[in-house]
Amino acid sequence: MKEDVAKDVTTGATTLPAPRTAAKDTPAEPLLVVDKLVKHFPIKGGFPVRRTVGAVQAVDGIDLTVHVGESFGLVGESGCGKSTTGRLITRLLEPTGGTISYRGRDISHASRKELAPVRSEIQMIFQDPYSSLNPRQTVGRIISAPMEINGINPAGGREKRVRELLEIVGLNPEHYNRFPHEFSGGQRQRIGVARALASEPKLIVADEPVSALDVSIQAQVVNLLQKVQRELGIAFLFIAHDLAVVRHFSQRVAVMYLGKVIEVGDRGSIYTRPRHPYTHALLSAVPEVELEESGKVRRERIRLAGDVPSPVSPPSGCRFRTRCWKAQDKCAQEEPPLVRLSGNREDHLTACHFPEDPTTEARDEDIVLDPALAALEDAAEDQ
Ligand SMILES: Nc1ncnc2c1ncn2[C@@H]1O[C@H](COP(=O)(O)OP(=O)(O)O)[C@@H](O)[C@H]1O
Numbered sequence: 568m569k570e571d572v573a574k575d576v577t578t579g580a581t582t583l584p585a586p587r588t589a590a591k592d593t594p595a596e597p598l599l600v601v602d603k604l605v606k607h608f609p610i611k612g613g614f615p616v617r618r619t620v621g622a623v624q625a626v627d628g629i630d631l632t633v634h635v636g637e638s639f640g641l642v643g644e645s646g647c648g649k650s651t652t653g654r655l656i657t658r659l660l661e662p663t664g665g666t667i668s669y670r671g672r673d674i675s676h677a678s679r680k681e682l683a684p685v686r687s688e689i690q691m692i693f694q695d696p697y698s699s700l701n702p703r704q705t706v707g708r709i710i711s712a713p714m715e716i717n718g719i720n721p722a723g724g725r726e727k728r729v730r731e732l733l734e735i736v737g738l739n740p741e742h743y744n745r746f747p748h749e750f751s752g753g754q755r756q757r758i759g760v761a762r763a764l765a766s767e768p769k770l771i772v773a774d775e776p777v778s779a780l781d782v783s784i785q786a787q788v789v790n791l792l793q794k795v796q797r798e799l800g801i802a803f804l805f806i807a808h809d810l811a812v813v814r815h816f817s818q819r820v821a822v823m824y825l826g827k828v829i830e831v832g833d834r835g836s837i838y839t840r841p842r843h844p845y846t847h848a849l850l851s852a853v854p855e856v857e858l859e860e861s862g863k864v865r866r867e868r869i870r871l872a873g874d875v876p877s878p879v880s881p882p883s884g885c886r887f888r889t890r891c892w893k894a895q896d897k898c899a900q901e902e903p904p905l906v907r908l909s910g911n912r913e914d915h916l917t918a919c920h921f922p923e924d925p926t927t928e929a930r931d932e933d934i935v936l937d938p939a940l941a942a943l944e945d946a947a948e949d950q
């Protein structure tokens with residue numbers, strides 16, 4: 568199959584060929600359905616006989632649906648279970664419970680052999696572009712490996728396809744024989760994108776793909792991913808630790824906290840009418856400039872007290888309660904269900920007993936939750 572790869576005169580970048588994947592699928596049928604997914608990592612202890620003494624509840628019953636060609640954002644602080652979720656979906660990890668269905672097929676516990684037909688369709692881009700590429704292999708070999716593994720034989724040969732892919736991701740096709748160390752971080756991440764594209768995926772799980780890059784490079788890589796998503800019709804599960812990156816990229820967003828999804832919805836709804844206190848806190852961390860530029864009311868900053876509690880023994884009831892300024896007794900006793908609240912769109916779900924009002928207006932007072940941090944900042948201002 569000959570690819571129609573044309574040069575974009577303004578940027579020198581390459582225009583992507585027409586979507587290969589979207590047309591074949593029915594948009595109504597979800598690509599990926601994750602139902603009550605659980606991953607507990609056992610903790611071993613004891614002497615002389617080692618026994619299981621507890622478990623890290625990394626992912627604890629999450630539901631997600633990703634549609635064909637959609638970009639879905641998964642956001643939350645470090646340690647909340649995002650990477651584990653990505654690794655479960657790509658089946659690098661075995662789930663403890665729940666199901667993962669890909670195009671209607673339950674792949675939760677599929678064997679290597681059973682997975683073979685879908686393996687090439689679900690790809691992952693990793694956070695660290697330094698460790699995720701084999702330093703001893705040329706770029707050509709790295710990118711053609713998925714074609715070999717999955718028996719993909721493009722017309723014109725694999726080398727020609729690798730050169731096309733290098734061009735698609737904005738790299739020089741002549742660099743086919745170079746090694747990863749000859750490239751910058753941003754370029755390496757582009758190689759990672761080319762490798763993911765080589766097996767003609769329908770879903771890419773991108774695990775914080777720009778977090779390890781210089782801020783100046785991040786936007787370029789996000790733009791490339793966005794181009795890939797839109798022009799090739801590839802669905803993305805885009806994992807990020809803050810809402811700023813996802814804002815530009817994802818049509819729907821889920822916010823995770825300590826192994827649970829605490830709010831999910833359409834981008835517009837999540838950013839302008841967040842209901843969960845934690846989503847408010849994350850949004851208040853989005854740089855103010857960005858909010859002002861987009862004409863939105865400036866939000867006050869909410870500083871979250873302390874760290875995320877340990878996933879070995881998460882708080883009872885609502886897991887966010889130890890850091891929540893609205894917590895009441897009920898929050899310790901009953902886990903809030905993830906439901907649609909009145910005033911919200913049908914697909915906007917929130918897990919909170921005492922949600923925030925559905926408004927974008929800034930509150931009167933700055934909610935300062937971390938007295939130590941506030942004191943430090945005050946001291947710095949006084950100097
Ligand atoms: N292989 C593992 N064994 C034990 N604990 C793990 C393992 N992988 C992740 N965890 C723990 O699971 C929790 C979630 O980790 P992770 O999914 O990497 O979070 P995130 O990507 O959101 O930072 C963390 O507490 C982490 O320490």
Ligand code: SF4
Nearest residue numbers: 885888891898919920
């Ligand atoms: S359920 Fe309670 S503790 Fe949890 S976020 Fe809502 S108000 Fe806060």
Ligand SMILES: [Mg+2]
Nearest residue numbers: 649650651775
């Ligand atoms: Mg992670």
